[in-house]
Amino acid sequence: MASSCFTGVSAPVFSSENYAAWAVKMKAYLRAFDLWDVVEIDKQPNPLPENPTLNQIKHHSEEVAKRYKALSCIHSAVSEMMFAKIMACETAKEAWDKLRLEFHGSDKSKQMQIFNLKREFALLRMKDGESIKDYIDRLMKIMNQLTLLGEVISKNKVAEQVLVSLLEKFEAKISSLEDSKDISTMTISELSNSLQAVELRQAFRDGVIISEGAFVANQTTKMHAGSSSNKQQFGKKGKEKKESFDRRQKGKKEGVKNLVIWRKFARTKVKQISSKLKLLKSYRRRKSNLKSNCLQQAAMKLKSILKPGYWTVDAPTI
Known part of the structure; x- marks a missing residue:
């Protein structure tokens, strides 16, 4: 019996494209409702026996209804254009085989x-x-x-x-x-x-090499080694590559020259700064010595002021 949880599931719709995928989905859909046997082999319900019971009559009615349920599922799973092709089919198997023959081939x-x-x-x-x-x-x-x-x-x-x-x-x-x-x-x-x-x-490795310029340098070195052959083989293109390589080499040489000049300039600046620091240290030492001498003189003067009798005043005569 079909599970009640499938009652809200809609059938996949076929609109003349990708029949193979639709057939797989539709087959699973029909099996979920226990209707695939009706479509695949056109299963006929067993005839009722003489004097059937109520259960036998009910079961026979359900089997007959399955045939129409399967055909209804196929009708609802195709577009209007596809429905026009199978609307004359009387059984679900007939409709299924017609679609398979037309879109899946013999x-x-x-x-x-x-x-x-x-x-x-x-x-x-x-x-x-x-x-x-x-x-x-x-x-x-x-x-x-x-x-x-x-x-x-x-x-x-x-x-x-x-x-x-x-x-x-x-x-x-x-x-x-x-x-x-x-x-x-x-x-x-x-x-x-x-x-x-x-x-x-x-x-990742190629990205690092390109960012560091090593890959470009390697390629330009190879190109420079075979510049004569490249020039003959590629003509103007080889000449442009050689000129580009020469420009890069010239830039590298200028960069090295600028680096040497900058190092010399940095050394002189360091020497100047170190000499200024030495002068500043000597000045601070002299200033501290002068300050200590002044403090010593002030202390001696204070001692002389505080000697006994320095503040004694003679009594006035009458």
């Missing part, structure tokens, strides 16, 4: 689709500048189309196809995976995660 056309997808899968190669995620998505799209057509590709074959179709920069990682793990047992997600980690490290 067995012969189905085999041709499988053949074309297998060929596309075998010739699939990773493009320059394409990320691992985008490449795996393209691969999985072909696999899903084959699965909808009833052709299942083994995980081992998928892993082999990924490894043989990657770019050259992943060769080191492929060798390490072959030595450390059994590739035939690896899932697509595990393989994708390992390759994405390598891709992320390479992108």
